[in-house]
Amino acid sequence: MITEYDACLKCSICELHxxxxxxxxxxxxxxxxxxxxxxxxxxxxxVDESGLDFCLGCRTCEVVCPSGLHPATLVAKPKARxxxxxxxxxxxxxxxxxxxxxxxxxxxxxxxxxxxxxxxxRIGMDRAIRLDHRRPMxxxxxxxxxxxxxxxxxxxxxxxxxxxxxxxxxxxxxxxMLPELGRQTVAVLEHNGFEVVLPxxxxxxxxxxxxxxxxxARPQAEYNMAHLRPLVAKGIPVIFTSTSCSLTVKQEYYHLxxxxxxxxxxxxxxxxxxxLVSCLDRGILRTDFRAVAEMLPYHQPCHQRAQGIGTPAIRxxxxxxxxxxxxxxxxxxxxxxTHGFKAEKYDLxxxxxxxxxxxxxxxxxxxxxxxxxxxxxxxxxxTGTPAVHPVTVLWEAYGLGG
Amino acid sequence: xxERSLTYDVVVVGGGLAGMAAxxxxxxxxARVALLAxxxxxxxxxxxxxxxxxxxxxxxxxxxxxxxxxxxAPGHPYALVGQEYVEAALDAFxxxxxxxxxxxxxxxxxxxxxxxxxxxxxxxxYLVPGxxxxxxxxxxVWVAGFRGLQEFHPHVVASGLGKSLPGARVDRSWAxxxxxxxxxxxxxxxxxxxxxxxxxxxxxxNFVRSVxxxxxxxxxxxxxxxxxxxxLDSPQTVQNELAxxxxxxxxxxxxxxxxxxxxRLAGRWRKYLQRKQVDIVVGSRAVGAVTGGGRVTAxxxxxxxxMVSYRAGAFVLATGGLIGTGxxxxxxxxxxxxxxxxxxxxxxxxxxxxxxxxxxxxxGQPFVRSGIRVDSSLRPQGWENLWVCGRMLAGYxxxxxxxxxxxxxxxxxxxxxxxxxxxx
Numbered sequence: 172m173i174t175e176y177d178a179c180l181k182c183s184i185c186e187l188h189x190x191x192x193x194x195x196x197x198x199x200x201x202x203x204x205x206x207x208x209x210x211x212x213x214x215x216x217x218v219d220e221s222g223l224d225f226c227l228g229c230r231t232c233e234v235v236c237p238s239g240l241h242p243a244t245l246v247a248k249p250k251a252r253x254x255x256x257x258x259x260x261x262x263x264x265x266x267x268x269x270x271x272x273x274x275x276x277x278x279x280x281x282x283x284x285x286x287x288x289x290x291x292x293r294i295g296m297d298r299a300i301r302l303d304h305r306r307p308m309x310x311x312x313x314x315x316x317x318x319x320x321x322x323x324x325x326x327x328x329x330x331x332x333x334x335x336x337x338x339x340x341x342x343x344x345x346x347x348m349l350p351e352l353g354r355q356t357v358a359v360l361e362h363n364g365f366e367v368v369l370p371x372x373x374x375x376x377x378x379x380x381x382x383x384x385x386x387x388a389r390p391q392a393e394y395n396m397a398h399l400r401p402l403v404a405k406g407i408p409v410i411f412t413s414t415s416c417s418l419t420v421k422q423e424y425y426h427l428x429x430x431x432x433x434x435x436x437x438x439x440x441x442x443x444x445x446x447l448v449s450c451l452d453r454g455i456l457r458t459d460f461r462a463v464a465e466m467l468p469y470h471q472p473c474h475q476r477a478q479g480i481g482t483p484a485i486r487x488x489x490x491x492x493x494x495x496x497x498x499x500x501x502x503x504x505x506x507x508x509t510h511g512f513k514a515e516k517y518d519l520x521x522x523x524x525x526x527x528x529x530x531x532x533x534x535x536x537x538x539x540x541x542x543x544x545x546x547x548x549x550x551x552x553x554t555g556t557p558a559v560h561p562v563t564v565l566w567e568a569y570g571l572g573g
Numbered sequence: 574x575x576e577r578s579l580t581y582d583v584v585v586v587g588g589g590l591a592g593m594a595a596x597x598x599x600x601x602x603x604a605r606v607a608l609l610a611x612x613x614x615x616x617x618x619x620x621x622x623x624x625x626x627x628x629x630x631x632x633x634x635x636x637x638x639x640x641x642x643x644x645x646a647p648g649h650p651y652a653l654v655g656q657e658y659v660e661a662a663l664d665a666f667x668x669x670x671x672x673x674x675x676x677x678x679x680x681x682x683x684x685x686x687x688x689x690x691x692x693x694x695x696x697x698x699y700l701v702p703g704x705x706x707x708x709x710x711x712x713x714v715w716v717a718g719f720r721g722l723q724e725f726h727p728h729v730v731a732s733g734l735g736k737s738l739p740g741a742r743v744d745r746s747w748a749x750x751x752x753x754x755x756x757x758x759x760x761x762x763x764x765x766x767x768x769x770x771x772x773x774x775x776x777x778x779n780f781v782r783s784v785x786x787x788x789x790x791x792x793x794x795x796x797x798x799x800x801x802x803x804x805l806d807s808p809q810t811v812q813n814e815l816a817x818x819x820x821x822x823x824x825x826x827x828x829x830x831x832x833x834x835x836x837r838l839a840g841r842w843r844k845y846l847q848r849k850q851v852d853i854v855v856g857s858r859a860v861g862a863v864t865g866g867g868r869v870t871a872x873x874x875x876x877x878x879x880m881v882s883y884r885a886g887a888f889v890l891a892t893g894g895l896i897g898t899g900x901x902x903x904x905x906x907x908x909x910x911x912x913x914x915x916x917x918x919x920x921x922x923x924x925x926x927x928x929x930x931x932x933x934x935x936x937g938q939p940f941v942r943s944g945i946r947v948d949s950s951l952r953p954q955g956w957e958n959l960w961v962c963g964r965m966l967a968g969y970x971x972x973x974x975x976x977x978x979x980x981x982x983x984x985x986x987x988x989x990x991x992x993x994x995x996x997x
Contacts, residue, residue, distance in 0.1 A: 184613045186764060187831045193768045193805075196756040234856045237612035237898065408575065421878040438879040439575045452579050479876035481607070481854035489850070498847045525772060 175245065176213070178238050179206035185232035185242055190503040191225050194522040198225035201232035205242030208249075220249040225519065227507035228381050229473035230418075244427070247383065254383035262300040266509040267378040267387075273347030276311030284310045301514040307552055308512075309348045309544070316341055316350035320357070320369055332366035334455055337446070338402045339367050340395075340420065342413040343374050344544040355566035356412050356443060362569055363450060363457055368407070370398040375416040378509050380423060392428050395420065400432050403439030410443050412560060414475040414543045415508060417442045421478060442475060443562055444483035444542060451486070460568040462492040466536045467564065470499045470527060470550065472543035473507075484542055484561040491568040496540070501530035504541075506549035521553065528553045540564055578882035581607045581852070582996040583989070584872055586859045586911065587891030587899065589614025590978065591963025591985035593842045594662065595889040596851050597669060598989030604996050606851045607883055609874050611858035614839065615897050615964075620688075620827035621801075621834025623666065623677070623982060625659075625699035626651075627685060627975025632935025637683040638699055642979075648968040650980045653949045654987050659979065662986035667700060673841040674807065676703045689798055689826045691725055693733015697975060702834050704808045706798045706824015708734070713742040715794040715821075717784060720747045721754075721761035724828040725800035734798075744794060748787035751779040763802045767833055770811045771804040777811060781818045794821055801825035801833050806840055808833075857881070859892070859911050867957045872911065886996035887958045889988045890914075894944060894964035907943055909965075914953050917967040918943035937973030944968070951988045958995060960988035 185201040186192055192200040199208070199222045208218045223246050232242040259267065276283040286292050293304035337360055345353040357367045372395055376388030399409055399420070411417035421440050425433035441449070450456040471482055488496040505524030510516045531539055531554045538557040541547050547558035566572060583599040585592050588610025596608045626641035628634050630649075635641035642659065645651045651659060670677050677700040680686045685697035688705050693716075701707065708714055714734060718727035731745035753776065754761045754769060769776050784799075797819055803811040808825065816823040827834050846853060856876070863871040863882065871882040890911065892899030901908045905921040919926035919939050927940040944967035947953050951960045962984035964971065971977030 182618060183831045184617055186762065187617060187833075187836055188613070189764075192762055193765050196754055196762070196765065200762070235613040237615070239612065239858065403575070406575070418877065434879065437877070440878050448579070449577065477856055477877065479854060479856035479858075479874070480878075480881070481852050481857070486852065498844075500844060500847060529772075 174213070175240055176206035176209040179240055180238055182237060184235050184237060188231050188235045190229060190231060190505070190523045191227055191519070195225050195519055197222045199223065201226075201242035201246060205232070205245035206240065209245050223249055227503065227505070227510055227520075227523065229503045229507060230477040231473060231503065234477055241426075250383035251385045255386060259382060259384055262302055262513070263382045263509070265300070266512060267382050267384060268374070269343035269347065269378060270374055273311065273343055277313065277315050277347050280311045280313045297514055302512055303514040303517040305517060306512050307548070309344070309548060311347055312350045314350065316346045316353035317369060319350055319354065325366070326361055327366050332361075332364055334364035336366045336368055336407050338370050338399070338407050338409045340370070340372055340375075340399070340409055340411050340416060342411070342416040344413055349544060352412060352560050352563065355571070356410070356562050358571045359447075359562055359566050359569065360410070362571060363447070363455065368402075370402055370409075372398060375419040377415045377419040377423070380419065380427065381508055381510070385427065389428055392424050392430055396424060396430050396432060396436060399436050399439075403436050407439070408446060409436075409440045410446050411440065412443050412542070412562060414442060414472045414478070415545070418474040418478055442478065442480065442483070442542065444487055445480045447565075448483040448486050451490070457569070458490055460491045460565075461570055463568060464493045466495045466534060468497050468499050468531060468534045468536050468539050469561070470501070470504065470531075470539060470541040470546055472541060472546045473503050475542055484540065488540060488561055488564060491564065494564065494568070497534070499527060499530045499539075501527040503527070504546045504549040506545040508545050511545070511549060520549070524549055524553055531556055576882065577876075577878070577880065578871070578884055579607065580884045581605050582885060583607075583887045583889065583992045584609065584883045584885040585889040585891060585989070586872055587614070587893060587897070587963070588853070588855070589616045589891065589893055589897060589963065589981065591981040592889070592891035593846060594666065594982050594985030595891055595960075595962055595989030595992065596846055597665070597842075597849070598986045599887075599889070599993030600846070600849045600851050602990055602993035602997065604887075604993040606993075607885070608846065608851055608853045609857045609859050609872070609883065610853065610855050615893055616839045617835040618830035618832065619835045619977070620698075620832055621702050621838045622688060622698035622705065622827070623663070623700040623978035624697075624971070624975040625663070625685070625979035627697040628973060630936060630970070630974065632937065632973050634697070636685075638685055639683060646968070648946070650966045650969050650984050651976070653947060653951065654983045655949070658987045659983040662983040663700065663979070665986060666982045669845055670838070670841065673845050675837055675841045677701060678703050678705070678707065689730065689734060691730065691800075691826060691828050693730040693735075693737065695737040699979060702825075702838070704803060704812050704825045705801070705834065706796060706822070706826060708738055708741065708796055708798070710738060711740060712796055713792065713794040714738070714744070714796045714798060715789060716743065716745040716798045717787060718745070718747045719750050719761070719766070719800065719802070721750055721759050722763060722766065722800060722802065723760055724763060725826065730798065730826065742794070744789040744791070746787045746789050748784040751776055751783060763800070763828060763833060764805065767802045767805045767808075770802070771807060777814060781814055784815060785818050788819065797821050797823045798826050799823060801827045804837075805833065806837055808837070862912050864912065867955050869912070869956070869959050887960070887992035889992050890945075890959060890961045890965060891963045891985060891988070892965060897964055899965050900943070909945060912959065914945050914961070916943060917946045935973065937970035941970045941972065942968055950991060951984060958992075960992050962988040
């Protein structure tokens, strides 16, 4: 049996592609920081692990590795050990529990939003807990997505929907901050003949995993698994609109947490664009789109690229007559979920995202499409260009918004 | 129950040079194409230069690559592809590269061109990226290293070049790099330097000034050789600014793997294919196929969520050889894992038939010629809609013959044209 670090050929292709190594010389890089340090540790040698924390977890190294290794997972190991020993610092604990702040936010949206956008408060938070004051916080909605869903009647009444049921894993961002994206997703799925059901769910656990609190992510993951597994077993597909949630449920529940039945659940999980393209392939996707006249550059989130599903959103957007879509293909946006909110990571985050920012501004487009909320927030912050989920574009083109 | 499947006209398995050439050709003939890639291809480890033919099968250098190509044995990929296809493919390659803003220097009629290696040798190739330096006999050269960049030592290059270019004047020196990219140990990563030079005009000005200061005295040199780090994507801006400041031609020297000229080539082609609406699926490892009666109906690939079936009318196998992991080795047995195609290889019972005692014999090692045997339509015997191209082909040695790029581009192009044509 060849250990993972011995399977590394030292070809350095990961170094050539790593967006962090290009801008941060203190980062040892995926090759040295991953398999390289692992080999030294196995030989009992002391390793300076301080630079590893610069990793954004974008998984680019895993996508480009010709030997199929997971350098990012190896790079994250020392952080997970540190967190297991000392726990999360308060700021990271706050960032990794989006449901807690979210529950407060949606009950008191005007107070929370005002506070979180008030410069004095932000500078105070920056000083006190190192939450960077330059990064705008996402705004909380006045009502959760689930509350909206619960009070609406099932449009199919007692008749079964023609194309059957789908389960929607909306994630924390739709629940507390972007319920309109959830409503649009439901409308697009219903327009295509599906009945949407909402399984009980908690945060997928990626913020915790990304911050090294792997053990703390396990109970949430088990909760989600328990509710998704019976649906998948009945042949009901699970749909995601956040690519970080979908990557976590598809990949980390199996590879990192090794949950029972994870591979079986993963097989029933689809990113929304991936799912709609499969409907197109089966001839059941409606294409009654209104014509638009819009240049619509598209940014693929790293966490979707790592899923090995290609770029389904581009195929969908090209169905809309008059939507002139191109793949920006300009690398990581730099936000990397919670990382971009940290004061010590803000500059790195903006530098990593510089090529994408330039590419967007060069198109001169009025808005950008991207499937991940963290990417969209970063794009809006860096370029001032509004960013939308591809589903929003379809929802508009179907005329579902009136 | 949750079967994932997608349908195309042509599915190309493999994202290296041969696979991308096949995808471009198939798309150009009107087919809807998917390209499956698992990891970056070996293209990014190569120099970015496209060899055609630099030596015959015994390892003797050939002056005219086209003459060398015509002299190939009957089962050689060039003999199977045919000279017209090779010419058309190289023309298409050059025009696509030019269209994407990464022009190649065309060779003179019936000759190769020689670029400088990181050891100062002269290496014959056919098409060379426009930024790569091509020294001429009798000229004067300055080899400029950048302090902190470990992959390039001006003294090594200059001493090698002194031997390969007898009579030429070769100067060498180190230029200091502006601060900002050095790690704690003073090392600078080539990708970090390339990106900074490309994107930061102020850094570039300091860099040009610093290089100018490092110029050795005496008569001005007509060619300045620098490591190939002048940009991740568009090296021309830096090259031009440096050339203007120095009043000399500036040429890059490709570094040991991984290589930025290879990365640029791969990146430009990826963007070309995206613009042509080829669906590129990265992180997707083809692991099997659905076949019957000599026909392939689907290739099955591993994604994060499990298996995806890619159905199509035609399939192109471009997964590389042993290094590209298209072939798997278990002792003296080679296997093609996706379709289970028979692999032509030396006698498993005789280790000496695989490799000679010499490490790099002039005619190459016999095991390198292992691969899939195909006919002149590039299909393995008995297969109707499966085409094979690139390093996967049997009967040639890209290293000894210096033919890797030419075989990849031309066999990929022909396979793509035939696969695309078969579905329309």
